[in-house]
Amino acid sequence: MEVLEQIVTQNKVVIGDSLAILKELESETIDLIITSPPYFQQRDYGNGNLGVGNETTENAYLDNVLAIFFECVRVIKSTGTIVFNLGDKYINGALSLLPYKFAIKAIEDKQVFLINQITWSKLNPTPRQDKRKLIQATEPFFIFAKSKNYHFDLENYLKHLDDQNKSNKNKPTEKLGKQYFELIAKSNLTDEQKENARKSLQEAILLVMNGEIDSFRMKIKGIHKEAYGGMEGGRNNQIRFNGFTIIKLLGNKLKKDLIESPVEITKDNAHPAVYPLYIVQELIKLLSKEDDLVLDPFCGSGTTCLAAKNLKRNYIGIEINPDYVNLANQRLKQTDFTQELFV
Ligand SMILES: C[S@@+](CC[C@H](N)C(=O)[O-])C[C@H]1O[C@@H](n2cnc3c(N)ncnc32)[C@H](O)[C@@H]1O
Structure with missing residues (x-):
């Protein structure tokens, strides 16, 4: 009963075992779940048998994480998404691929499908002594959805990098495209083709000036090599029939399944495994909107809840x-400190 009273209040970190608490939640009520379960036999969080992570076998660990994952699937709305971040482990000197074993089982019965596996590239990975292995500097963030109708706000994901890119960029000068105008003039294109080439070039220059594309390349028949070594294809057909093609380059607007961030330095945070506020923040922007409800079933020091609060989302932490609940509550008292990393 006490548990129920705790849950009905949003914007709270609830104390307890997440499997038991999730079971009390109504189906299809949560917009987004972001979490990082304890990794297999990595740390003792002092939670005894109830705590995930200290199982004696890999299979027992996977069963426990998956039991919680499938409760997450039940409570997420049909427009919602679930993000699980897991780390791998060397067992007897061999990498176990545990995150992927989890992901394969998670999608096996087709209740959810994988939208993306984002790779977190750690800017300050932990150095290791083993001279016969490279340093592990990546971890996956798996994004699962329940239906094709999932919320996905690409425009707001890593938006500061777009803005920074725009303001840092040299302002397009009158030189832009000049060389191509000259090449069109001295090419063997027909007068009509030359006219069309100049028009398309002018349009591409305007797109750069308006910040809609980063830059462009032009290929002119008889002057530039054909695209893709001359293989059949749309670009080469354009060159052959129109006399030219223009390749528009989107720059950083190409949002990739890769995110760079340092590992959180835990100087002011007594939790031993804090994940980056920056990444969680960007995922919240990508996968939810203001006033949505974000849940973290392995809340730790409250990073997900903090990011949700800063971005005007509601949250529940378990x-x-x-x-760690006390620690999370202390962090949540702080005022806004969203992070922007220009990496
Ligand atoms: C990897 S940490 C999460 C850290 C968190 N992302 C942060 O940034 O602070 C995993 C957390 O799950 C908690 N935990 C382990 N088993 C649990 C369970 N059955 N129910 C709820 N929490 C659990 C641990 O105490 C630990 O704090």
Whole structure:
């Protein structure tokens, strides 16, 4: 009963075992779940048998994480998404691929499908002694959806990088495209083709000036090499029939399944495994809107809840260890400190 009373209040970190608490939640009520379960046999969070992570076998660990994952699937709305971040582990000197074993089982019965696997590239990975292995500097963030109708706000994801890119860029000068105008003039294109080439070039220059594309390349028949080594295709057909083609380059607007961020330095945070506020923040912007409800079933020091609060989303955190609940509550008292990394 106490548990129920805790849950009905949004914007709270609830103390308890997440499987038990998730079971109390109504189906299809949560917009977004972002979490990082304890990794297999990596750390002792002091939670005894109830805590995930200290199982004696990989299979027992996967069963426990998946039981919680499938409760997440039940409580997420049909427009919602679930993000699980898991780290891998060397067992007897061999990488176990545990995150992928989890992901394969998670999609097996087709209740959810994988939209993306974002790779977190760590800018300050932990150095290791083993001279016969490279340093592990990446971790996956799996994004699962329940239906094709999932919320996805690409425009707002890593928007500061677009803005920075725009303001840093040299302002297009009158030189832009000049060389191509000259090449069109001295080409063997027909008068009509030359006229069309100049018009398309002018349009591409305007797109750069308006910041809609980063830059462009032009290929003119008889002057430039054909695209793709001359293989049949749309570009080469354009060159052959129109006498030219223009390739528009989107620059950073191409949003990739890769995000760079340092590992959080835990100087002011007593939790031993804090994930980056920056990444969580960007995922919240991508996968939810203001006033949505974001849940983290392994809340730890409250990073997900903090990011949700800063971005005007509602949140529920679940954490089994009372010390970490206190820590999360302390962090949540702080005022807004959203992070922008220009990496
Ligand atoms: C990897 S940490 C999460 C850290 C968090 N992302 C942060 O940035 O602070 C995993 C957390 O899950 C908690 N935990 C382990 N088993 C749990 C369970 N059955 N129910 C709720 N929390 C659990 C641990 O105490 C630990 O704080």
